[in-house]
Amino acid sequence: MRLKTWLVAAIGLGSLVVLLAVSMVAASRKAEDIYAQLEELNAHHRRVEASLQRLRSDVNLSGIFVRDYLLDVARERAPEYRDRLTEFRRTSIATLGELSALLGPDDRIASLQAKLDDYWEAFEPLFDWTTAEKILNSSTFLRSEVVPRREAALALAQEIEELNNANLAVQRDEVARRHVAFRNALRQLLVQTILLGLGVAVVVMFRLRVLERRSEHAEDQMRELSQQLVSAQEQERKNLSRELHDHVAQVLTGLRMELGRIERTSPAVSSVVAECKRLVDELFGTVRNLALGLRPSMLDDFGLQAALEWHVRDFMRRYAIDVDLRMTGAFDALPDKYGTCVYRIVQEAMTNCVRHADAKSIRVELAANDDQLVVSVSDDGRGLDAHEWRNGLGLRGIEERVKELHGTMTIGRQGARGTIVSARVPLPAAEMPLASAAG
Numbered sequence: 458m459r460l461k462t463w464l465v466a467a468i469g470l471g472s473l474v475v476l477l478a479v480s481m482v483a484a485s486r487k488a489e490d491i492y493a494q495l496e497e498l499n500a501h502h503r504r505v506e507a508s509l510q511r512l513r514s515d516v517n518l519s520g521i522f523v524r525d526y527l528l529d530v531a532r533e534r535a536p537e538y539r540d541r542l543t544e545f546r547r548t549s550i551a552t553l554g555e556l557s558a559l560l561g562p563d564d565r566i567a568s569l570q571a572k573l574d575d576y577w578e579a580f581e582p583l584f585d586w587t588t589a590e591k592i593l594n595s596s597t598f599l600r601s602e603v604v605p606r607r608e609a610a611l612a613l614a615q616e617i618e619e620l621n622n623a624n625l626a627v628q629r630d631e632v633a634r635r636h637v638a639f640r641n642a643l644r645q646l647l648v649q650t651i652l653l654g655l656g657v658a659v660v661v662m663f664r665l666r667v668l669e670r671r672s673e674h675a676e677d678q679m680r681e682l683s684q685q686l687v688s689a690q691e692q693e694r695k696n697l698s699r700e701l702h703d704h705v706a707q708v709l710t711g712l713r714m715e716l717g718r719i720e721r722t723s724p725a726v727s728s729v730v731a732e733c734k735r736l737v738d739e740l741f742g743t744v745r746n747l748a749l750g751l752r753p754s755m756l757d758d759f760g761l762q763a764a765l766e767w768h769v770r771d772f773m774r775r776y777a778i779d780v781d782l783r784m785t786g787a788f789d790a791l792p793d794k795y796g797t798c799v800y801r802i803v804q805e806a807m808t809n810c811v812r813h814a815d816a817k818s819i820r821v822e823l824a825a826n827d828d829q830l831v832v833s834v835s836d837d838g839r840g841l842d843a844h845e846w847r848n849g850l851g852l853r854g855i856e857e858r859v860k861e862l863h864g865t866m867t868i869g870r871q872g873a874r875g876t877i878v879s880a881r882v883p884l885p886a887a888e889m890p891l892a893s894a895a896g
Contacts, residue, residue: 473653480646487639495632502625505559509618512552513611516576519545520604523580527598535584546577565616572609680860694751701748709741760789761796765803769821776811779818786825798858798882799823799832802866805851806834806878814838814876830864830884835877840870855880 519542526538553573557566579602586594713734720730748754756764762784769780788796803821810816816838824831852868859866864882871877 470657473650473657476653477650480650484639484643484646487642491632491635491639494635495629498625498628498632501559502622505556506618508552508555508559512549512556515545515549515552516573516611519577519580523583526583539584542577542580546573549573549577576609680857695757697748697751699748699754701744701751705744706741706748709737709744713737713741756796756800757793761791761799762788764796764800765821765823768800768804768807772807778811778816780807781818781820783821784823786823788823788825791825791830795830795862795882795884798855798862799830801858802832802855802878802880803834805855809851809878810834810836810838810876814840816875825884828884830882831879832882833877833879835871835875837875840874840876852878 522538522541522545526535529538550573553566553570557563560566583598716730716734716737720727720734723730753764753767755767765782765784769782772778773780788799791799803823807819807821810819814836816836818837820833820835822831822833822835856866859880859882862882864880866878866880868876868878
């Protein structure tokens with residue numbers, strides 16, 4: 458079973474659309490995952506930075522409070538300083554808990570915890586000092602006990618911060634690697650989509666080309682068949698016309714002569730014979746009109762110009778329509794198929810003027826020059842749609858005649874009213890001598 462072209466195109470294009478849709482959804486989700494990971498990484502880094510900043514702030518502020526306490530000689534404010542340092546210690550413990558949750562199990566966190574505990578415990582003896590001890594030992598205590606412990610804790614906090622920055626750099630490198638992989642995947646998707654699109658295009662184009670060749674072959678066959686039918690029809694008309702003219706007309710002529718002889722020998726039946734002679738004359742006229750309608754014998758005997766002049770006179774007599782016939786060139790030397798084609802064009806166009814256009818006047822122009830034969834029939838009727846005429850067999854038949862001679866035929870409106878039928882037929886080289894004539 459042959460696969461239809463629209464089905465091939467539909468499957469290919471459908472696959473392309475599905476691939477694009479699935480790929481876009483997957484790419485969108487992957488991009489969202491990368492951006493979410495990057496945002497989470499930045500948020501984690503900011504939280505660690507904030508915790509370390511609070512921890513450093515608590516340690517620095519505690520040192521300031523200790524210095525203020527040692528400079529304050531009033532012992533009654535010792536509980537207040539103790540409570541404040543206790544608050545700093547509790548805050549630092551909570552901050553260390555946050556860092557441990559953010560960074561996970563790490564020896565540096567435990568070491569920082571131990572250093573901070575040592576730092577906070579160094580302040581415990583201060584609150585038992587007398588005023589004289591505070592004045593005497595404050596500077597030494599700060600220099601030897603507080604500052605080294607604070608610097609150690611802060612140095613460890615700085616180390617943790619550097620570790621966090623290093624982790625951030627590693628994570629960002631991973632995100633960058635995934636971004637590069639994502640971009641490469643998009644490029645691969647683009648290449649696959651292009652290849653699939655090209656494959657679909659090639660298949661469809663190949664299929665369409667095959668169908669086009671089949672269509673051209675079928676069209677050529679149909680045109681050849683149509684031309685054969687037209688030629689066969691014309692030959693059949695010619696044969697019928699001759700048969701009517703040569704045989705039937707002779708039989709009718711003989712019949713009338715016999716009726717005349719009967720009328721002379723038998724005067725008693727003269728009235729009956731006269732009626733028979735009238736019927737024979739009427740039948741003779743009908744046969745002659747049929748023969749001329751099928752194919753006028755003068756077209757073969759006297760040429761195209763004489764046949765057209767007779768046809769115009771007969772047409773005006775029957776339909777009372779003015780017809781202006783103008784012929785420029787010598788048409789007697791035209792081959793039979795050219796003369797027949799031109800005669801049928803004029804005959805069909807004039808017939809349509811009566812049947813469809815309600816025309817009052819018709820203009821027929823023929824011109825033969827060195828390389829082509831031009832025929833035009835125009836009227837002043839109501840006009841004919843150029844798309845409607847293709848439904849008629851007559852105009853389609855003369856179009857096939859024109860195409861058989863490698864010519865072109867057009868039908869269009871002439872101004873606000875009227876229709877013009879034009880045909881151009883190329884003539885073979887040196888086919889006919891030219892002479893100017895008008896009729």
